[in-house]
Amino acid sequence: MTTAAGRRPPSAKEWRLRLYLSEKDPDTTARVVLDTGDNLVECCAEAHRSPNDTAVPEIGDELAAGRALISLGRRLLRAAAGDIAVTGVPQAPPPAPLWLSRE
Numbered sequence: 001m002t003t004a005a006g007r008r009p010p011s012a013k014e015w016r017l018r019l020y021l022s023e024k025d026p027d028t029t030a031r032v033v034l035d036t037g038d039n040l041v042e043c044c045a046e047a048h049r050s051p052n053d054t055a056v057p058e059i060g061d062e063l064a065a066g067r068a069l070i071s072l073g074r075r076l077l078r079a080a081a082g083d084i085a086v087t088g089v090p091q092a093p094p095p096a097p098l099w100l101s102r103e
Helices: 057-087
Strands: 016-024 027-035 040-048
Touching: 016 057, 027 057, 040 057
Parallel strands: none
Antiparallel strands: 016 027, 027 040
């Protein structure tokens, strides 16, 4: 459980993020690994190029990486919500989503 912010000294933390991209035309896979020092969180996502589209590898990289990072963000938000629930603090309603999930 997390200690209340007013009861602990200020600190600085560094979380390391590694992003791995793999392409096997027409598919691109992204794997993101977040190392918090206490935990490792890993998420994967893919992008698939339509056979009718021009092959531009950077687009597949961007789509797959963006999707993996969104997935990681959602996982972190769910973890925070679980931690908040454990503390007994009422949680505010979530904001409207900015995009539709296709995960």
